[in-house]
Amino acid sequence: MENAVKFIGFRRHCLTTDGEGVTTLAAFWGCPLRCRYCLNPHSLREGTKCEELTPMQLYDKVKLDNLYFLATGGGVTFGGGEPLLQVPFMHEFRKICGGEWRLYVETSLNVPWSLVQATTDIIDGYIVDIKDTDPDIYKRYTTRENAQVLDNLQRLIEIVGTERVLVRVPLIPSFNTEEHRARSKARLREMGVTRFDELTYKTEINK
């Protein structure tokens, strides 16, 4: 199918956790990271059972919540996986849904800047999972470097402002501590971040 991309799942009626108002979470397959406690491991595996949809098919699937979206200032949250790997899809979707729905991405920002930049005129809010700003902790946890993440975040804030960016600073059992998290927050504040979401990752250790 032309323009079709793979989704690992959908969740209707999410409240504020995945964006403002009532949103439907649409989770793309595929991610550049390999987090030790990946919350969606099926988004990484080849051969995962996915649903392939074009932007129009996704619109047809989610539009039954149009009234909820309009009444609450909600819309669609693109997650994953990594939604910033699907920029052309999201542009096409924005054209189809128009300007009234809010569109959000849940992202690690660990992608080339050109992909982030290409979304600033179609995405209303960015929910950035920063993991930890310490490069060693980040690498141990994700197996990747975080210099690009911090650079992208700084540039993103300069373009869209702080209100459109919510940064998740998780406590990651066995990888960081409250002290590390406080250091991450201090560094992020210096970069201009004002909105934080503090959470603890669920793992086999703390289930």
Ligand code: SF4
């Ligand atoms: S960023 Fe999310 S989907 Fe990607 S590996 Fe990490 S937890 Fe899994």
